[in-house]
Amino acid sequence: MNTNMNFSFTRLMAVMKRDMMENWKTNIYRLIGCYSGTAMAFLFGMNGILSGNRGETGEMQYAGFCNTFHSILIFVTFFYLIVCASRIMEVMNTKNKRISYMMLPATIGEKFISRVIYVCIISMVIFFVGLFLAELTRLALLPLFDAPAEFSRFCLFDIMSVSFYDTIHINPEVYETSSTFIPYLFLISNGLWGHSIYILGGTYFRKHPFIKTWGICMAAFFLILYTLVNISDEGTLIYILKWMGNLANISSWINEEVIFSTISIIFLIFTVINWTLSYHMFRNSQITDRKPFRR
Amino acid sequence: MIKAEHLTFGYGKNKQVFNDFNLEIEKGKIVGLLGKNGTGKSTLLYVICGLLKPSNGNVTIKGIDIRRRLPQTLSDIYLIPEEFDLPNLSMKQFVKLNSSFYPNFSNETLNTCLNDFDLGMDINLSELSMGQKKKAYMCFALATNTSLLLMDEPTNGLDIPSKSQFRKVIASGMTDEKTIIISTHQVRDIDRLLDHITIIDGTEVLLNKSVKEITDKLYFCEQSINEPTDGALFIQPSVQGNSIIMENRFDEESPMNLEVLFNAILADRNNIQKVFNK
Numbered sequence: 001m002n003t004n005m006n007f008s009f010t011r012l013m014a015v016m017k018r019d020m021m022e023n024w025k026t027n028i029y030r031l032i033g034c035y036s037g038t039a040m041a042f043l044f045g046m047n048g049i050l051s052g053n054r055g056e057t058g059e060m061q062y063a064g065f066c067n068t069f070h071s072i073l074i075f076v077t078f079f080y081l082i083v084c085a086s087r088i089m090e091v092m093n094t095k096n097k098r099i100s101y102m103m104l105p106a107t108i109g110e111k112f113i114s115r116v117i118y119v120c121i122i123s124m125v126i127f128f129v130g131l132f133l134a135e136l137t138r139l140a141l142l143p144l145f146d147a148p149a150e151f152s153r154f155c156l157f158d159i160m161s162v163s164f165y166d167t168i169h170i171n172p173e174v175y176e177t178s179s180t181f182i183p184y185l186f187l188i189s190n191g192l193w194g195h196s197i198y199i200l201g202g203t204y205f206r207k208h209p210f211i212k213t214w215g216i217c218m219a220a221f222f223l224i225l226y227t228l229v230n231i232s233d234e235g236t237l238i239y240i241l242k243w244m245g246n247l248a249n250i251s252s253w254i255n256e257e258v259i260f261s262t263i264s265i266i267f268l269i270f271t272v273i274n275w276t277l278s279y280h281m282f283r284n285s286q287i288t289d290r291k292p293f294r295r
Numbered sequence: 296m297i298k299a300e301h302l303t304f305g306y307g308k309n310k311q312v313f314n315d316f317n318l319e320i321e322k323g324k325i326v327g328l329l330g331k332n333g334t335g336k337s338t339l340l341y342v343i344c345g346l347l348k349p350s351n352g353n354v355t356i357k358g359i360d361i362r363r364r365l366p367q368t369l370s371d372i373y374l375i376p377e378e379f380d381l382p383n384l385s386m387k388q389f390v391k392l393n394s395s396f397y398p399n400f401s402n403e404t405l406n407t408c409l410n411d412f413d414l415g416m417d418i419n420l421s422e423l424s425m426g427q428k429k430k431a432y433m434c435f436a437l438a439t440n441t442s443l444l445l446m447d448e449p450t451n452g453l454d455i456p457s458k459s460q461f462r463k464v465i466a467s468g469m470t471d472e473k474t475i476i477i478s479t480h481q482v483r484d485i486d487r488l489l490d491h492i493t494i495i496d497g498t499e500v501l502l503n504k505s506v507k508e509i510t511d512k513l514y515f516c517e518q519s520i521n522e523p524t525d526g527a528l529f530i531q532p533s534v535q536g537n538s539i540i541m542e543n544r545f546d547e548e549s550p551m552n553l554e555v556l557f558n559a560i561l562a563d564r565n566n567i568q569k570v571f572n573k
Contacts, residue, residue, distance in 0.1 A: 011366065011396075018392045022382035096380045102346055105370035105396040287346045288306060 011106045015114040018104070019091060020122070027126060034080070034130025035137075041076075042138040045069060050147055058148025065151070066158045073159060077127065078191060084123035085198035086210035088115050088278070089285075093206055098287045108283045115282075119199075131156065186260045189267035196274035203278040296322035296474050297343060297443070301352035304335075304342060312338050313349070314498050320491070322442065323471040324505075327489040328478040329557055334496045336478040337377065340445045343476070344374050356443060370397055373441045377448040381420035381428055389420055390435065397439040404468060405438035411460050426452045433461070437468045444475045450484040462488050486553040494560050501560050504571065506551055512570050514543040515552040528566050529559035542570050 201213025305311035312335040345361040394400040412430040494502040519536040
């Protein structure tokens with residue numbers, strides 16, 4: 001084993017392998033959970049669409065199935081990702097585990113990257129393996145449902161290829177913006193920021209990090225909502241739209257795209273800040289309580 | 296080997312454990328770290344291996360600041376805490392996953408040690424009793440061949456035959472390049488094993504002497520209750536009568552009674568210290 005102080009890929013792999021193998025039971029349970037959850041959702045969802053048929057063609061029923069599961073899948077994937085993100089310090093949630101992990105001969109950077117890969121990538125692989133197996137189960141049990149021929153297609157690709165505009169029910173030809181990139185950027189930056197909050201929560205809270213982070217987010221959300229509601233008597237949305245309109249009047253180059261791009265960049269900056277703070281707290285971990293600004 | 300300088304550490308403002316604490320430990324020694332409850336023995340072990348960061352001062356191992364937690368330093372230290380969790384794996388798998396982090400890992404040492412403790416490589420670590428877990432973990436720790444091995448209450452949970460096996464295993468694995476620090480209250484389990492005694496009370500080191508120095512200067516004996524105790528530095532009632540520490544004026548060798556020495560240091564440290572200063 002390389003014992004130098006610089007980054008070593010061999011060491012990173014060894015840390016990850018140790019992490020994976022020592023927690024093999026958790027990984028198996030997670031896979032079973034993902035598989036059974038998605039399999040049940042697929043089967044009940046398909047059964048619901050088929051039994052509620054009001055004369056639609058098989059193609060329409062299948063499209064409805066894909067559209068429904070597209071939205072559900074985005075929500076569930078994001079939810080699953082933030083739950084996994086909040087468990088970034090799972091290997092250090094007891095004193096005994098902290099001693100074992102902190103004494104492991106690898107750099108702090110390697111240990112952090114290993115955890116990030118685990119909660120962001122390996123967890124997603126587990127999720128998609130579960131999803132894949134669930135889809136195979138749906139196909140295997142299809143003869144029991146008397147479903148149209150369209151349902152015998154491998155639906156995961158069709159679910160994932162449902163367009164963004166179908167999901168948010170906006171016709172791109174009518175939509176004013178000339179770029180399809182900005183709405184995606186806005187959504188992705190929002191998602192990354194939200195995910196990074198749970199990474200930060202995971203590095204700060206030792207016990208029940210997800211619930212605590214979610215609680216704080218909810219409290220902050222309601223506080224902001226309360227403030228927004230009280231901004232104007234005529235209605236907050238109207239007020240914000242007017243404010244955006246005024247901004248556009250001030251200068252010709254300020255339009256919705258610029259405003260949404262700016263907001264996206266702000267979200268991305270906050271994402272970087274959250275990740276930096278998370279690493280800072282991970283680096284300063286001791287076997288006692290975590291403190292964000294300890295020397 | 297280990298140098299702790301001006302250490303200040305506390306668990307919060309009202310729980311100060313070390314205040315300007317200094318300690319130096321040489322290599323090639325088995326050091327007994329003793330102290331009353333709450334005087335910071337385990338804390339000192341954690342600070343030495345970088346698991347806790349002092350608010351002031353620093354600890355260096357072979358000249359490297361432990362707070363940096365460099366892989367090269369961590370691969371040369373092994374800590375056996377008082378309590379630990381072992382994964383749901385066989386010993387073979389555990390070794391496969393963890394041995395690569397330790398460049399001097401010896402499978403031969405591991406097998407010998409496991410044999411001494413009547414354990415095999417196929418044991419499932421999660422199915423062992425507490426004592427067996429401790430033995431298996433200790434074997435892995437010894438097999439890493441790190442130059443610093445820290446043990447916190449290693450004999451807790453071990454049965455009587457295992458305690459003597461423990462002494463044998465530690466003694467057989469010892470080299471001039473290794474340092475073993477054993478923090479314990481079970482002094483009778485290890486007193487024949489140690490070649491250096493360090494007694495701390497958090498703010499200062501009460502005693503930091505080699506066993507040879509101690510037995511050269513002090514004479515330990517047991518007397519019946521009727522025998523005179525004139526000139527005794529410390530007297531402790533025992534089953535036989537009295538356990539006594541005297542100044543070793545006639546260069547007689549006596550086996551060190553660590554328990555009595557510890558009590559003597561706590562009761563009247565200056566009286567004992569005077570003998571060492573002569």
